Amino acid sequence: MVRVGIVGLPNAGKSTLFNALTRAGAEVANYPFTTIEPNVGVVAVPDERLWHLGELIKPKKLTPTTMEFVDIAGLVKGANRGEGLGNRFLGHIREVDAITHVVRCFPDPDVSHVSGAFDPIGDMEVIELELILADLETVEKRLEKTIRMQKGGNVRYREEALRLERLRDGLQQGRPGRELFSQDEDRLAVGDLFLLTMKPVIYVANIGEGEIGEDSEYVTQMMEWILSRGYDTSVTSISAKLESELAELDSKDAAEFLEELGMQSSALDRIILASYKALDLITFYTTKGDETRAWTVKQETAAPQAAGVIHSDMEQGFIKAEVIDYESLMGIGSLAGARDKGMVRQEGRDYLVKDGDVILFRFSEPQRK
Numbered sequence: 001m002v003r004v005g006i007v008g009l010p011n012a013g014k015s016t017l018f019n020a021l022t023r024a025g026a027e028v029a030n031y032p033f034t035t036i037e038p039n040v041g042v043v044a045v046p047d048e049r050l051w052h053l054g055e056l057i058k059p060k061k062l063t064p065t066t067m068e069f070v071d072i073a074g075l076v077k078g079a080n081r082g083e084g085l086g087n088r089f090l091g092h093i094r095e096v097d098a099i100t101h102v103v104r105c106f107p108d109p110d111v112s113h114v115s116g117a118f119d120p121i122g123d124m125e126v127i128e129l130e131l132i133l134a135d136l137e138t139v140e141k142r143l144e145k146t147i148r149m150q151k152g153g154n155v156r157y158r159e160e161a162l163r164l165e166r167l168r169d170g171l172q173q174g175r176p177g178r179e180l181f182s183q184d185e186d187r188l189a190v191g192d193l194f195l196l197t198m199k200p201v202i203y204v205a206n207i208g209e210g211e212i213g214e215d216s217e218y219v220t221q222m223m224e225w226i227l228s229r230g231y232d233t234s235v236t237s238i239s240a241k242l243e244s245e246l247a248e249l250d251s252k253d254a255a256e257f258l259e260e261l262g263m264q265s266s267a268l269d270r271i272i273l274a275s276y277k278a279l280d281l282i283t284f285y286t287t288k289g290d291e292t293r294a295w296t297v298k299q300e301t302a303a304p305q306a307a308g309v310i311h312s313d314m315e316q317g318f319i320k321a322e323v324i325d326y327e328s329l330m331g332i333g334s335l336a337g338a339r340d341k342g343m344v345r346q347e348g349r350d351y352l353v354k355d356g357d358v359i360l361f362r363f364s365e366p367q368r369k
């Protein structure tokens with residue numbers, strides 16, 4: 001399953017956001033290091049197409065696809081040198097696929113500032129720098145090793161050393177790995193280093209409750225900062241506190257509350273979808289027996305590997321995929337009708353699954369002794 005790590009300075013509102021996202025009850029307190037063990041929660045990916053498919057197919061069970069969010073506490077200035085239990089937290093970030101960076105944009109005097117003063121952009125820079133420094137250390141260690149190996153005269157090591165030097169120089173200039181290595185080839189070559197700044201990042205501006213629906217100056221500043229650095233990412237503004245209160249209500253009360261505030265929908269959906277997008281993920285659907293279900297794969301995933309997300313037997317015994325895209329299916333109005341009209345395509349092993357495909361996998365059951 002895809003995992004997203006929530007990072008940010010202490011008191012940025014990470015646990016509050018995590019709670020709202022997962023309603024899992026991670027400890028919320030005005031105190032750094034409340035969440036020492038990472039809190040992991042599973043969230044459903046909001047998906048209108050799934051609801052429409054449900055109306056059409058009327059299965060007993062409609063199952064959304066999911067993502068994991070991890071509340072990663074303890075990232076502070078100096079974390080890369082082991083401060084504030086730094087190394088351990090950096091290790092947790094290594095295990096996630098993407099990062100949601102929560103930036104404190106609420107100047108509440110009752111909530112203390114770890115860095116001394118209220119400064120959203122400064123806070124963003126502290127976190128980014130910590131991640132860059134951690135990667136720099138990793139890269140330098142590997143580079144030393146590679147240079148030793150290179151003395152044996154192996155060309156492969158010479159190439160690797162050149163690549164690592166390029167990465168090191170960029171990191172030293174304060175650029176994150178994802179900006180330095182945009183080619184898949186480069187990324188794959190350093191994949192085993194699990195670099196923190198190679199992971200996609202989305203930003204969440206945690207604004208004060210009073211600023212909902214207004215153009216927060218902090219959000220503008222954040223966007224300008226992102227633009228000036230040339231990053232291809234998004235800022236989602238929310239009030240984590242408000243969202244966590246909303247998450248406690250049942251859906252009717254929540255809807256009324258949203259209306260009072262003049263909001264269309266919860267910002268949580270936007271955060272989940274922004275993370276999904278940052279990871280280049282797509283959704284396909286299966287409908288079998290009583291269940292219609294959404295699944296997640298990376299873009300450019302071949303049919304057998306997509307089947308493998310459901311069950312490894314289905315990947316191993318893959319025969320073919322019967323596919324119709326969401327739009328066509330909705331247009332025709334029923335799966336049986338689509339079959340009659342010959343609109344369901346037969347696809348083989350090389351087929352790359354597309355976003356919105358509705359798929360029936362044919363596979364042979366494995367022989368078990």
Ligand SMILES: Nc1nc2c(ncn2[C@@H]2O[C@H](COP(=O)(O)OP(=O)(O)O)[C@@H](O)[C@H]2O)c(=O)[nH]1
Nearest residue numbers: 010011012013014015016029030106108240241
């Ligand atoms: N006023 C206000 N307080 C918030 C907001 N989000 C979080 N807080 C408060 O800030 C404190 C720290 O929040 P928490 O989620 O534990 O921060 P973490 O250290 O990043 O996990 C708590 O007292 C929260 O109630 C917000 O949007 N507005």
Ligand SMILES: [Mg+2]
Nearest residue numbers: 014015035073
């Ligand atoms: Mg916390």
